[in-house]
Amino acid sequence: MYGINKEQALIMHIDLNSAFATAEQQAHPSLRGKPMGVTNRISKECCVIAASYEAKAIGIKVGMRRTEAMAICPEFVLLETDPPKYNAVYQKLIKIMLTYSDKIKMKSIDEGIIDFHGMEHILNGRTLEDIGYEIKQRVKTEIGDWMKINVGIGTNRFLAKEAAGWHKPDGLDKIDHTNLIKYYKDRELTDLSGIAERYGARLNAYGIMTAIDFLEAPEYMLKKQVFKSINGTYWYQRLRGYEMDDHETSLGMVGRQWVVKDPSDKDEYLLPCLSFLCETTGMKLRYREVEARGVAVWVSYQNGEYWHQRRMHKSTFYTNQEIYRRALELFNKRPYGIVRTIGIYTYTLTPSQVSQLSMFDDITKVRNITKAVDEINDFYGTFTVYAATSLEGKKIIKQKIPFGGTEYFELLLKS
Amino acid sequence: MDPTIQINEIVDVVPIFRGRASEINVCTPWKMKYGIHEIVFTKLGMRHPTAKGKRMIHVFDVSDGVNDYRLELDAERLIWTLVSMVEGSS
Numbered sequence: 005m006y007g008i009n010k011e012q013a014l015i016m017h018i019d020l021n022s023a024f025a026t027a028e029q030q031a032h033p034s035l036r037g038k039p040m041g042v043t044n045r046i047s048k049e050c051c052v053i054a055a056s057y058e059a060k061a062i063g064i065k066v067g068m069r070r071t072e073a074m075a076i077c078p079e080f081v082l083l084e085t086d087p088p089k090y091n092a093v094y095q096k097l098i099k100i101m102l103t104y105s106d107k108i109k110m111k112s113i114d115e116g117i118i119d120f121h122g123m124e125h126i127l128n129g130r131t132l133e134d135i136g137y138e139i140k141q142r143v144k145t146e147i148g149d150w151m152k153i154n155v156g157i158g159t160n161r162f163l164a165k166e167a168a169g170w171h172k173p174d175g176l177d178k179i180d181h182t183n184l185i186k187y188y189k190d191r192e193l194t195d196l197s198g199i200a201e202r203y204g205a206r207l208n209a210y211g212i213m214t215a216i217d218f219l220e221a222p223e224y225m226l227k228k229q230v231f232k233s234i235n236g237t238y239w240y241q242r243l244r245g246y247e248m249d250d251h252e253t254s255l256g257m258v259g260r261q262w263v264v265k266d267p268s269d270k271d272e273y274l275l276p277c278l279s280f281l282c283e284t285t286g287m288k289l290r291y292r293e294v295e296a297r298g299v300a301v302w303v304s305y306q307n308g309e310y311w312h313q314r315r316m317h318k319s320t321f322y323t324n325q326e327i328y329r330r331a332l333e334l335f336n337k338r339p340y341g342i343v344r345t346i347g348i349y350t351y352t353l354t355p356s357q358v359s360q361l362s363m364f365d366d367i368t369k370v371r372n373i374t375k376a377v378d379e380i381n382d383f384y385g386t387f388t389v390y391a392a393t394s395l396e397g398k399k400i401i402k403q404k405i406p407f408g409g410t411e412y413f414e415l416l417l418k419s
Numbered sequence: 420m421d422p423t424i425q426i427n428e429i430v431d432v433v434p435i436f437r438g439r440a441s442e443i444n445v446c447t448p449w450k451m452k453y454g455i456h457e458i459v460f461t462k463l464g465m466r467h468p469t470a471k472g473k474r475m476i477h478v479f480d481v482s483d484g485v486n487d488y489r490l491e492l493d494a495e496r497l498i499w500t501l502v503s504m505v506e507g508s509s
Contacts, residue, residue, distance in 0.1 A: 027465070030464055030465050030480075031464040031465040031480035031487070031489075032464060032487040032505050033462050033464050033487060033507075034482065034485070034486065034487045034505055034506075035487075035505070035507075046421055074420075080420075081420070081421070081422055082420065082421055083423065084421065088467055088468070088469035088478065089465065089467050089478070091467075092465070093467075148465055383472060383473055384472040384473075385471060385472040388472075
C-alpha cells in the first residue's frame with residue numbers, strides 16, 4: 005500500500021553516545037556515573053556543548069548555559085574540550101568500521117555509516133545485528149570500557165539513523181519493511197531526523213501532524229504544495245526506505261563564527277578578534293586548497309538585532325591579510341551596538357591557483373611568504389607565527405571543535 | 420565546576436611495557452613519585468597520542484582508584500610530566 009522498499013537492510017549507522025562527555029568519562033574514571041559535560045572554554049556564560057547521560061537525565065541539555073546547568077545541579081562538572089582525545093576515539097572508531105567494509109562515510113566526529121552493499125559475502129551467514137553487537141563489544145575493548153554506541157540498521161541512511169536513535173543509549177535496532185509503519189506510529193513529526201520546528205510547522209499547515217501522516221501524504225502534495233520543490237519527492241522516497249542521501253556535497257563556503265566572550269562595542273576589543281577569525285578562515289581555505297571571491301561579515305547584537313553584509317570581488321584571494329582587509333571594510337560599516345556574535349565567511353570558492361606561475365613579482369612574494377608561514381606553523385604548531393593584529397584575539401578565542409563535519413579536524417589538532 | 424588542578428611538573432614514573440597486549444594496553448604507567456607521595460595507578464582510562472609541533476606526545480589518563488591523573492610522555496625527550504589531576508570522592 006505504501007510502496008515501502010523491501011530490500012535487505014544493509015546500511016548501518018553508528019553513533020557514539022554523548023561522544024565528548026563519554027570520552028571524558030572514559031579518561032576520568034572518577035567522573036563516571038556523574039552529571040558532567042564539556043565546553044569549549046570555561047567562562048561565566050559558556051555553553052554545555054556535550055552532556056553526559058547522567059546530566060541529561062536530570063534535565064541538563066546541550067546548549068544550556070553553565071549558570072543554568074549549575075542551578076539544576078550544583079555538583080555538575082564542566083571540563084574544557086580536548087580535541088586530540090576525541091580524535092583518538094574518532095580514529096579508532098574508523099579503524100573498527102573499516103574492518104567490515106571500505107564503504108564507510110563519517111557524517112561527523114561522532115557518527116558514521118557502513119554500507120554493506122556488495123559485502124554480503126564477508127558476513128559469512130551472520131546478520132547485520134550480529135555485526136552490530138560485535139562492533140559494540142569491540143568499541144568497549146579497543147576504545148574503552150565506558151564507551152557506548154548506538155547502532156541502527158536500515159535500507160537507507162535515513163532509516164539507519166532513525167534506528168540508531170530508537171533506544172538510546174547503547175541501543176541496536178533495525179528498521180525495514182516489517183516494522184517501518186509501527187516505528188512511524190510511535191513518532192512525532194519533529195522526532196524524525198531532518199524535521200525541525202520550521203519544517204514541522206510547514207507540514208502541520210497541510211494537516212500532516214504525525215510521522216504516520218507524513219508517510220501517508222501523497223507525493224504530489226509533498227512536492228507541489230508542502231515543499232514546493234523536488235525535496236517533496238525526496239522525502240516521499242526517503243520515508244519509504246529508498247536511498248536519497250548517498251551523494252557528496254560541494255564546498256560552498258568557508259568561515260568561522262564566534263560568540264564574543266565579553267559582549268562589547270569597543271573596536272580595540274573586537275578588531276583583534278575579527279583578525280583572528282580571518283586567520284583561521286584563511287588557514288581553512290588553504291587547507292581545502294581553494295580561493296574565494298566573496299567575503300561576508302555578520303554580527304548579532306546584545307539587543308537581539310542582526311546585521312549582515314557581503315561583497316563579491318573581481319579577483320580571488322586566500323591569504324589571511326587579504327581576508328582581514330576585505331572583512332574589515334565591511335565590519336567598519338556595522339551599526340553601533342554591543343556585539344554578541346561575530347561571523348565571517350568566504351564564498352564563491354574556486355580551486356587554488358597558488359601552484360601556477362605568476363607574471364607579477366608582488367603576487368609571487370605574497371605566495372612565498374604565505375607558504376613559508378604555513379610551513380612554519382605546520383612544523384611548530386598552528387599560530388606559531390601570526391599577524392600582530394591578531395595578537396590579543398588569539399588570547400581570547402579558542403579553536404573550537406568542528407561539530408558539523410570532520411574536514412578541519414587535522415587542522416585543529418595542529419593548534 | 421571544573422575540578423581539574425593544573426600541575427605541570429616533571430615526575431618519576433615506572434611504566435609497564437607488555438609484549439602481548441591489546442593496542443590500548445601496550446604501555447601503561449604503573450606508579451609515580453610526586454613530591455613525597457608514591458601513587459600506584461590501578462586503572463588506565465585512556466591513552467592517546469597528540470603533538471606539540473612535530474614532537475610526539477603520548478597522553479595517559481590514569482586513576483589510582485580515587486583521583487584521576489593526566490600524564491604526558493614526551494616521546495622525543497623521554498620525560499614524563501604530570502599535567503593535571505582531578506580529585507575524586509573516596
